[in-house]
Each structure stands twice: as structure tokens, then as C-alpha cells.
Amino acid sequence: MEKAASLKLTLLVAVLFCFVNSTKSTGVPHGNKVNAIAVITGREGGPKGSIFFFQDGDHGPTILNGYLHGLPPGHHGFHVHAAGDTRHECNSAGSHFNPHNMLHGSKEDEHRHAGDLGNLIVDVYGNAYLSHFLDNKIRLTGPHSIIGRAIVIHKDQDDFGRGGHNDSKSTGHAGERIACGVIGLLSY
Ligand SMILES: [Cu+2]
Ligand SMILES: [Zn+2]
Secondary structure, eight states: OOHHHHHHHHHHHHHHHHHHHHHTTTSSOTTSEEEEEEEEEESTTSOEEEEEEEEESTTOOEEEEEEEESOOSEEEEEEEESOOOOTTTTGGGOSBOOTTOOOOOOTTOSSSOTTEEEEEEEOTTSOEEEEEEEESSOBSSSTTBOTTSEEEEESSOOOTTOSOSTTHHHHTTOOSEEEEEEEEEEEO
């Protein structure tokens, strides 16, 4: 083999090796900007919208932007749930994503489920906006990535574990699930 051709082959192998190595643990390259999307739907004629996720580098934070409509006005608990299974009116999505075995809390609490994002605020027209909504606990990369899990929006307000109800410390007493969507890779 000619020297130039053999050099080219060596380079190709090196590039392939780096690519395989950088994607093998999560399917997402490390140290890069990662974008994801959750397309949210509820019952027919009901809630709809999209939430975009962005993470710059492995150590976050993760930034959410989005627009939803068709929701009842008021505060609605919204969380990352563990499974990306949105069947049975979002009830197959499992519990709040909780890789560190914590109790339920508010987004601002140090001790909370990783998936606890607080309340989505819906205006009188049924619109909700997330604008540069920043969170330090959810990640798009690494072993606790939320890619492939689900965003769930609830009928009632999340009490952040402080309401004294049976399910306050597990679900924030946020009631039934009215909309959800799987968090998928958008580009990277
Ligand atoms: Cu939830
Ligand atoms: Zn929770």
C-alpha cells in the first residue's frame, strides 16, 4: 500500500474510534451542545405544544423553552417521569424520574426528584410559555440523562411535598395526568 493511502486509512480508523468512543455510553456525544424536544399532547382537542431542551456541555444547566396551548388556566405540576411510555393517557410513564432516591420537592429544593420541575403557569387563554427556564438537576447527557423519558403535565397544582396529603411527598398531589410527551434528541 502507498504511504499516503495507508495514512488516510489510519486517520479514518482514528476518527471512527473517537466517534464510537464518544457515543457509546448514552448515544449522545459528551462535551457538546445537546438539543432535545418533547412534543406534548393530551386528549383530542386538548393540550398541545412543544418543549425544547438545550444543554451546553456535560455539567449543564439544562435550559427549557416552549409553548403549550389548550391547557386549563392556573398552575399545573409538571415533571420528568421515568419512562418514555405515553400510553394509557400518560399513566404508563411511571413515577417522577428519581435516580438518587429522594422525596418529592420543588424545583428550587436541593432534595427533590430530579424530575421535579415545579408548576407550569397557564394564562386565562390556556397558553403556557417557558422562556429560558433553567434547571440544574436534569441532564441531557450522562448516566442520568432524561432523553427517552417523558414530560408529564398534571391537572392540579404541585404542592412541592408540603401539602400534607398522602401523595404530597411522592407526586406533589398534582392529580391526574392531562398531557405528556417523550423527550427525544433533536440534534447534537
Ligand atoms: Cu408528574
Ligand atoms: Zn417528584
